[in-house]
Amino acid sequence: MEETKWEPKVVGFLCHWCSYAGADLSGSARLEYPHNIRIIRIPCSGRVDPMFILRALQNGVDGVIVSGCHPGDCHYQSGNFHARRKFAVIRRLLDYVGIEPERVQFSWVAASEGPKMAQVINEFVEGVRKVGPNRLFKDERRDGE
Amino acid sequence: MVESSQNENIEILTYSEVEEVGGYIGNFDVKIRKKARFVDIDKCTGCGTCYQKCPVKVPSEFDMEMGMRKAIYVPFPQAVPNVPVIDKEHCRMFTKGKCSICQKLCQADAVDYEQKDEIIEDRFGAIVVATGYDLFDASVYGEYGGGRFKDVITGLQLERLISPAGPTGGHIKRPSDGKEPKNVVFIQCVGSRDIEKGVPYCSNVCCMYTAKQAVLLKEHLPEVQTNIFYMDIRSAGKNYEQFVQRTMEQYGALYIRGRVSKIYQRGDKLIVKGADTLVGIQVEVEADMVVLATGITPRHDSKNLAGILSIPYDQFGFFTELHPKLAPIETVTSGIFLTGACQAPKDIPDTVASASGAAAKVASLFSSDEMSMEPLVSTIDTAVCSMCKACVEVCPYGAIQEEEITLRDGTKKKQLIVLESVCHGCGACVSTCRSSCIMLRGMTDEQIFDELMAVAQ
Amino acid sequence: MAYGYYPGCSSHGTAREYDISTKKVCERLGLELKEVEDWNCCGASPAHATSEELSLALPFRNLALAEKQGLNSIMSTCSACYNRLKVADEILKNTPEISSRVSEIVGESYNSSLKVIHFLDLISKELGIERVKEKVQKPLADIKVVSYYGCLLTRPPEFVSVDPDPENPTVMEEIIGALGAEAPDWSHKTECCGASLALSRTDIVLRLSGEILKSARFADADCIAVACPLCYANLDMRQAQISSMHGVDYSLPVLFISELIGIALGIGYKELGMNKHMVSAKTLLTEKGLI
Known part of the structure; x- marks a missing residue:
């Protein structure tokens, strides 16, 4: 059987007003970022529940990135501050459980920062590629569910 | 100013303070204290005899303390209404119990030392802050x-x-x-x-x-x-x-x-x-x-007023606009608008422009009986909600409020509801709720998990 | 309770009368002074213009020695010394890294236990102006004394605290008032005299000190009160030169505040060392019947 080379499959939760628009902009500017990322649009980075990250890893996704507006610029005033706090807490849990830091990342990207969004995704995917496929946390029972 | 005072749709309350504001857009419950000026507005004819004859002189605030005014006074000749007010701190009648020259000379019998503050409580659709x-x-x-x-x-x-x-x-x-x-x-x-x-x-x-x-x-x-x-x-x-x-x-x-x-x-x-x-x-x-x-x-009491209105202010005390470029007139609290120097130092043409903007926004708000809004707002399952109020703390708009309802058997119960006209749909409440009883329509946890499943295949 | 006394270099040189009169006045007022043993120069302006470490190490040694001696305060008559001691004390108190480095350089340790004050603090805050008033024997009636504070007594206001208002201090005027003299308001209370540029840029000192003398004359002053040897040096020693430059005979005696207090307490002219001034106060004081 032909062994297809493993490609990381990562999920990005991008906030609608800044990061998602930034990714859109990089697209219209024809800047390339890896196809490995699947973007899920959310209204605000504050919408992200830590469960999303865990469920994603459970489902075999190799990495998760959450991206929001720059501090002070949140479209909803304070959502990204709450996201940052939640992220700080869940980071400790993930470390404890043994999930490599390269797998779960957090970034601030503004709507005008097309090149930065492409760069962030690029670097993230490379980071995940380095730590290899997510075998430890994939819930095998979920296969085919 | 005189034009405004004669317009039948405008009621000018001078010498009054807003003391409490509750409610939300379209339904602000405001408590106003109309302070006693000790002169009856309806009786006074504006003849000016009282302040001509008053024996007490006080440095005039309007003249920046370069001239004097009397203890009973009109701050400047074009004041609206043209009815004087008595300065309790300096009037001899109030400080020493003797004088009453103004009352004796007033031909309209308008001076009333016994006048009390009046409290007005009413409901308003919008608030424009222009406190200078x-x-x-x-x-x-x-x-x-x-x-x-x-x-x-x-x-x-x-x-x-x-x-x-x-x-x-x-x-x-x-x-x-x-x-x-x-x-x-x-x-x-x-x-x-x-x-x-x-x-x-x-x-x-x-x-x-x-x-x-x-x-x-x-x-x-x-x-x-x-x-x-x-x-x-x-x-x-x-x-x-x-x-x-x-x-x-x-x-x-x-x-x-x-x-x-x-x-x-x-x-x-x-x-x-x-x-x-x-x-x-x-x-x-x-x-x-x-x-x-x-x-x-900013005015020395601007932080106080901001507390009453529940609007944010910056490190100096200027009221904070919703967006410095794209929304300089609105605030995070829907229905409360800013105009003039209370938001930032500005001159006359800019103030007139921002005032016109605020007026236009209020007019468009009032142009119909119903507001149409984005439906992607949060909603609470009150059967599960324990009223821990963690969501209330993270909501930047104050959209989650307590309300009291009457059950079928007549007992009263308190519960939390999301004010749909105030919610902007950010979802911070959803990720904070411990019992998953609040959900964001259009962006529920289930919908996001479904997306995740599809992506992970 | 004894107060630690830090005379400073000028007290043994150009401002010997400040030292003499301070000691005599404190004796008369019942304030015990104990000189800091083996004190060294505070560094004044030259030190902080060349090396920050040096400018902190020099006052530090004085503070450390005073503490070791068992004193709980250090009082200086010179405003430059006071300023350097106070600034060093505050900086060392608030930055432990600098404090340990300086301690290493000097080879002493200091626990920030001293109260650092100026002679004006001693009189107005420690003793109290009322107590001075009680002991006045020869009220300085009919004399107009303008108070010259110079730069360093009230600035920088975050560190030094002789008076709460750095632009318009009044503590010297209050003392002078208690002595019975008139202390008129004037425009050059805190204007720079040229300070330590006396040797390198004498022209600047002549110009700036000249302005001060002109303004004092304009305020109808009979004499100028100072609380610093350097202010005194520029205004007194350069007065003749300035007078001839301006074509005006100023004849404005420049007196140390301690000398004024001394005269009012009834101490003699020679006893206070006042015969050392270049612009003599003898005529003025004799005229007013004070000596």
Whole structure:
């Protein structure tokens, strides 16, 4: 059987007003970022529940990135501050459980920062590629569910 | 102002304070205290006999303490309504229990020392905040005399001297001896652009009002020489730059780029020591009068008002707009709008523009009985909600409120609801809720998990 | 309770009369002074213009020695010494890294236990102006004394605290008032005299000190009160030169505040060392019947 080379499959939760628009902009500017990322649009980075990250890893996704507006610029005033706090807490849990830091990342990207969004995704995917496929946390029972 | 007072759709409540605001857009419950002025508005004819005959004189706040008013007074001749108010702190009737000259002389029987404050509680659809500014207190600049020199005055004080209705009848006279000044120095940026004094911002209006005052001084006193010490001239408005050039060319104003380091009194003159940085020398001017272009600060009680309205303010006390570029008139609280200098220092054309904007927004809000909104708002499953209120703390808009409902058996129950007209749909509440009883329509946890599943295949 | 006394270099040189009069006045007022043993120069302006470490180490040694001696305060009559001691004390108190480095350089340790004060603090805050008033035997009636504070007594206001208002201090005027003299307000209370540029840029000192003398004359002053040897040096020693430059005979005696207090307490002219002044106060004081 032909062994297809493993490609990381990562999920990005991008906030609608800044990061998602930034990714859109990089697209219209024809800047390339890896196809490995699947973007899920959310209204605000504050919408992200830590469960999303865990469920994603459970489902075999190799990495998760959450991206929001720059501090002070949140479209909803304070959502990204709450996201940052939640992220700080869940980071400790993930470390404890043994999930490599390269797998779960957090970034601030503004709507005008097309090149930065492409760069962030690029670097993230490379980071995940380095730590290899997510075998430890994939819930095998979920296969085919 | 008179036009507004005669419009049947406008009710002007003067000498009143907003004490409490509850509710939300379209339904603000406001408590107003109409303070007792001790004169019956309906009876008073505005004849003015009372304040003509009142024996007590008090420094006039409107004349920036350069003139006097009486204990019963109208702040300025064009005041609306043209009904006087009694200053309790200085009126002899209130402080000593004797006098009552105004009551005896009033032919309309309008003076009423027993008048009480009146509380008005009503529901309003929108609130426009236009509370204006306070002037920076220049006495903190000890090097400019700290308020001790009589002939060192502020720009607003000069306005009163120039005004024909002012304390000197429009004649420019030195406060110390009443003589006409021959050499006047203006100092820009007193209480603006000064981090050390806690005011790093530019007050916007001073460069232009100083130029205007230099022009008016020259028109009143053709022999006067004006000297203006500046850092930069900010004349960005329409025709403003041409106005400043005319001030220099036609009205002979001498603009000196540099700060003033010290003012001291020598005899009846003021010696102003500064620098001319464009030439690179120290400058000493012997002036008859010095005018400090004092800066704009938020009103001293602005933080208090912000608390009552539940709107945010910045580190100085200016009220915070929803977005500095894209929404300078709205606040995070839907239905509360800002206009004028309470939001940021601004001049008359900009204030009129922002006021028109606020009026337009209110008009469009009121143009129909129902508001249409984005449906992607949060909603609470009250059966599961334990009222821990963690969601209330993270909501930036105050959209989650308590309400009391009556059950079918007549008992009352408190519960939390999301005000759909206030919710902006950010979802911070959803990720905070411990019991997953609040959900964001269109972006529920289940919907996101489904997306995740699809992506992970 | 004894107060630690830090005389400073000028007290043994150009301002010997300041030292003499201070000691005599404190004796008369019942204030015990104990000189700091083996004190060194505070560094004044030259030190902080060349090396920050040096400018902190020099005062530090004095503070450390005073503490070791068992004193709980250190009082200086010179405003430059007071300024350097106070600034060093505050900086060392608030930055432990600098404090340990300086301690290493000097080879002493200091626990920030001293109260650092100026002679004016001693009189107005420690003793109290009322107590001085009680002991006045010869009120300085009919004399107009303007108070010259110079730069360093009130600035920088975050560190030094002789008077709460750095632009318009009044503590010396209050003392002078208690002595019975008139202390008129004048324009050059805190204007620079040229300070230590006396040798390198004498022209600047002549110009700035000249302005001060001119303003004192304008305020109708009979004499100028100072609380610093350097202010005194510029205004007194350069007065003749300035007078001839301006074509005016100023004849304004420049007196140390301690000398004024001494005269009012009834101590003699020679006893206070006042015969050492270049612009003599003898005529003025004799005229007013004080000596």
